[in-house]
Amino acid sequence: MAEEEKQSVRETAAPWEPNVVGFLCNWCSYAGADLAGTSRIPYACNVRVIRVPCSSRVDPLMILRAFREGADGVLVSGCHPGDCHYIEGNYYARRKLIALKQLLDHVGLDPRRFRVSWVSASEGRKWAKVVETVTRDLLEAGPFHYEENGDDQGRAPGRG
Amino acid sequence: MATIKEELRAAVKKLFDEDRIDYFVGYVEDYGHTFPAILAKGSDLSRLTFDRKSYNNLADFLPELRGSRVGLVCKQCEVRTLNVLAAEGQIERDKLVVVGVPCPAMVDPRKLPADEAGLDDLDESYWQEKCRRCLERNTPFADVFVGERASTPTPAEGWPLLQEVEAMSAEERLAWWREQMSLCIRCYACRLACPLCYCHQCFVEDNKPQWLDKSVRPENNLHYHIIRAIHLAGRCIECQECSRVCPVGIPVDVLNNVLARDFAERFGYLAGETAEAKPALTHYERDDKEDFIL
Structure with a gap:
């Protein structure tokens, strides 16, 4: 096993593990993540995957909702530009996600909490790397408290 | 006159x-x-x-x-x-x-x-x-x-308040917006006064799924204003009606100004310049600048 892969796996679990919600397109990134698994590439297990038909299916509402429900980070991943199963979906997604990114950066959200990546069906290794990067950054950034006096899950006080 | x-x-x-x-x-x-x-x-x-x-x-x-x-x-x-x-x-x-x-x-x-x-x-x-x-x-x-033609103005650069907010650090900006959003009473006057908010049903009224809590918490309010700005991305013509009508004086339009400026720089798109140009989010270029994507 390559040296870099050994390093990428943390030997002991950190006292706190980030919760990442990943929106993966069915045709590329989901298959890429699948390939990472069948290739037995070890990588962090912090991303909770939600499969969507296309990265352009991801509405900014869903991303904010994920943060609202206690995610520490959100990752949207789709086909590389030009590779979209629906020809042009990810081009539209890109503009929409750029707009959201601008706003989240403007209101002072840590840029490490919202990430977008292009991972193709053959890029199992890239998927593992992306997840490692996102997880490592979030371990540094720490838990996300959406509400000022919310609980550890970032939920509002008095909320399930 | x-x-x-x-x-x-x-x-x-x-x-x-x-x-x-x-x-x-x-x-x-x-x-x-x-x-x-x-x-x-x-x-x-x-x-x-x-x-x-x-x-x-x-x-x-x-x-x-x-x-x-x-x-x-x-x-x-x-x-x-x-x-x-x-x-x-x-x-x-x-x-x-x-x-x-x-x-x-x-x-x-x-x-x-x-x-x-x-x-x-x-x-x-x-x-x-x-x-x-x-x-x-x-x-x-x-x-x-009607009336006589007016002279061509010399426009000022940038929005003063936006520049002021952007000079702050990320933590200060978050605190500043939190402060502003704690004032919001979600009367939706901004939505009502906006000539481009014409949806018959707004996402805030959706029940299944309910995208947004009805309660007036700063975080919910920020959620509402961010999504409203997204829905106006590449459409807002910066008439500032939303800020003008706000009963508690939140400069709502700052969020729209962020996107309008970014769309102008990134996509060379100015909302409402012509009736022919396709709205920015219903259109794309293959080489749109992407600078944060992994």
Whole structure:
């Protein structure tokens, strides 16, 4: 096993593990993540995957909702530009996600909490790397408290 | 500006007499104020006016008057709004009679001196912020023109408040927005006054799924304002109506300004510049600049 892969796996679990919600397109990134698994590439297990038909299916509402429900980070991943199963979906997604990114950066959200990546069906290794990067950054950034006096899950006080 | 009022009244009277319109959307003066009004046939036209306090964006009334033949006082704010509405198929141009007026730059009532006598001579410091950034004071298209052509303005660079907020660190910005959002009472006046918020059902009223808590918490409020800004991305023409009508004085338009500036820099797109340009989010270029994608 390559040296870099050994390093990428943390030997002991950190006292706190980030919760990442990943929106993966069915045709590329989901298959890429699948390939990472069948290739037995070890990588962090912090991303909770939600499969969507296309990265352009991801509405900014869903991303904010994920943060609202206690995610520490959100990752949207789709086909590389030009590779979209629906020809042009990810081009539209890109503009929409750029707009959201601008706003989240403007209101002072840590840029490490919202990430977008292009991972193709053959890029199992890239998927593992992306997840490692996102997880490592979030371990540094720490838990996300959406509400000022919310609980550890970032939920509002008095909320399930 | 007695002449422009008279010209306007005569023009509108003619439109009604010739039976070209069912309604006229314009400004009327009463009780010392200028405010927008929808005038039906047979209304008293003697209060119709256009002065430096005609700052409302009248295009806000158009979607609900859809189906009728409507005349509209049109200054630069409305011009750009009409272009966006036309590109989105929200207005029927053949049922719309545009009365073009040169805009003298509107004054901000919050900045007005107690004595309003010299309203026409007030300098830039009394203007609405949007008027200092205006690119053109004349209406490029109109069915009827009234008034004399105004001179081309020299627009100011950038929005002062946006620059102020952007000079802060990320933590300070978050604290500043949290502070602003803690004031919001979610009366949705911003949504109501916005000429481009014309959805019959807004996402905040959705129940299944419920995207947003109804409770007025700073975080919910920020959630609402971010999504509203996203829905206006590449559409907002920065008329600042949302901020002007806010009863608690939140500068809501700062979020829209962020996106408008970014879309101009990134995609070379200025909302409402023409009626032909495709809205920025329904269109893409293969080489759109992506600088944060892994």
